[in-house]
Amino acid sequence: MNIKHYIYLSAAIAFSLSSCSDDNGMENDFEPKTYNVLGKVEKGPFVSGSTITIQPMDGNLQVLGSLYSATIQDDLGNFSFGSKLFEAPYAELTANGYFFNEVEGELSSGTLNLRALVDLSDETTVNVNLLTHLKYQRIQKLIAKGLKFEEANRQAQKELFTAFGLQKYAEKDASTFSISGGTDESAVLIAISSLLLVDRSEAALTEYLAKLCREFGENGEFGNSTLQQISEDKKTLSNLLSSVRENIIKRYDELGLNIEVKELGCFIDWDNDGLAGNETLQDGQEVKLETSEINVPNEGGVYTISISSPIPVYLTPIVNKDDDGPTDNITEENFFTEIYEHIENDDISMEKSINENKLTIKVSRLNSRTAKSKPVTLYDCLGNVLGEVKVTQDGNGNTSIPKLGKTGEQVVAGFALPIARGFSDFNLIEQYYHYNREADLVSRYIYPDCSNIKNIWSDFYRANRMIMIFKEKEAEQLGVYQDYLNVFSAMHYYYMAIAWKDVPYINYVPDIDNAYNISRTPIYNIFSDLKANLEKAIDNLEEKKNESLSTDVNKYFFVSKDVARILLADIYMYQGDYNQAEKLLEKVVSNGFYELDASNYNDKETITNLFDNGSSRETIFATRYESQPRGNISIGTPMLVPIMTYTDVVLSYAESLFKNGKTTEAESQLQKVTTAKHLNITGGNTLEKIKDARLQVMLYTNTNFAFMQRNNFAKDVYEIEEYRQFLPIPQQEIITNPSMTQNPGY
Incomplete structure (x- = not known):
């Protein structure tokens, strides 16, 4: 090469370098300047002892001068490099350390690296955070393409905030954002930081950030798989936003700083329409x-x-x-x-x-x-x-009532068992009264700690709770079983009122906190509600022969009108309203579904036959419960208790006729029973004859105690004191229920 060519080439190279330097933002006219650079490092805030470096750079992001190091001064993430001379206004900050994890509400178990590229001529207070970190590579890429730092930073900032639907906040540089500022920009920083951190360890976050920085640095946007991951993370974060906010406020409070954190939900693009904050109502807005x-x-x-x-x-x-x-x-x-x-x-x-x-x-x-x-x-x-x-x-009153489904059968079987156990133990009490003349059983076996007394109480209330829950849930669906459930509720509550008089009447599902603090309900109020329910049931139940002895749970559950009529008549008789009782019982008799036979309910063989055969012309409603006989004088818990029999209906009908002054008709009904059962009844008026008939044939039916009570026979027939016409409240109930009182005499 000759000297002339060499001179031309050198001049061209010099001109080229000068042009390139000007195009890429090299500030040839920048005079070295001293800056006191300080700020914060925040993911959550980096903790005291973390390290941070600052490296001066030129407009091409080429290193200039010395690297300066500093240490995070406190747990708020504050740092300061002191006064340093910079040959150009650009610098790279790199921080490494432990930080407060705002999602978990605790310090991180691993360290994290965060970076920022800043123009010190704009602001010497600079913060390093996830936003500055995410746009770092994008600024590098844009400067490499020929943009000046200011242009590259502005474009990277806009692209980054747009990627999160937060473009309205892109005018302020991310290096000015701080978690503790209490501003919208602070909430932006917290929301994005939490979104990227949720469900990730420090190592996983580092790996994830590397992917995000790489994708965003290359294209100014995130790839489809990343966008899908961000959408999934939003769903997870939605359940945690309140705790994130509380964690940050609590952390700064522990550090002696009272800060405000705005509601974070407004700073995330939940519906991915490219704009955060338009998904929820603002103050003054309504639908x-x-x-x-x-x-x-x-x-x-x-x-x-x-x-x-x-x-x-x-x-x-x-x-x-x-x-x-x-x-x-x-x-x-x-x-x-x-x-x-x-x-x-x-x-x-x-x-x-x-x-x-x-x-x-x-x-x-x-x-x-x-x-x-x-x-x-x-x-x-x-x-x-x-x-x-x-x-x-609107419903359709002609819609047929469906049979019980799987759950229905389980629930009915569930409350049928404690009802059966309760009636079985109740009958044992009847036997104690029946044989009291012979062996003084009442004073020996009926007292507050008696296991049979406790069992009746707990079994009936256990059944009642299941019935009330079933009522509540069924009412939320078709509501077609309500009358049937009311009949079962009336069945055990009638017997409880006969046994104890005033008892807690629970016709709802009580809160668990109040279930053991319910006072006694006057018997009049109980019967008033039962009468209303039974009258409604009579209107809606089917007119048919009842078949409770069938092994089909549907036949047990779908009781007939007659079951409701008999219960209602029992209540009316107890209250002395024999006119109403007579009408109800006359209807049961005239229906012709049942007839008297030679069954003797004082005979255990009769009960056994009913249990084995599963049918009876006399049985209207019975409960089954297998248990072994116990005690002496032939006393034992019956396997089956026929609590509604046609014999009882006819004898109660005769009682009602007699009380209503229809003695001849009453005697006629009584005669039907004595003939069918081959009974020898002598002396006394019609009511005393009914009493004798009951004592001879109704021991295992749970009906004699109520008859003796309402007709003032109990004291003489059973040879008991006045107060023993009612049972004692179980002692355990007195102990556990502060609102419960004991019956007099016990």
């Missing part, structure tokens, strides 16, 4: 519905309701805050899902859609006897309720 209630006929229909809302409205939240995933645990709620044998449309069935601010509800025919109601709830994307339309649909 208006054209109507909040629609009444639908049984056959169904289509309804359209206008919606006025400043934000998107959903029928199902995009982010379900309460979604804990699937569970196999059986709870009280999901246990009652098969009350009925399968039927179609047993609840309100609707199709719902929202289109162009119109809510359309299409309701199908309802296969239920009773009216049903169901809400249509409107949400924002986070699951906050914005409004509700109550849909009420």
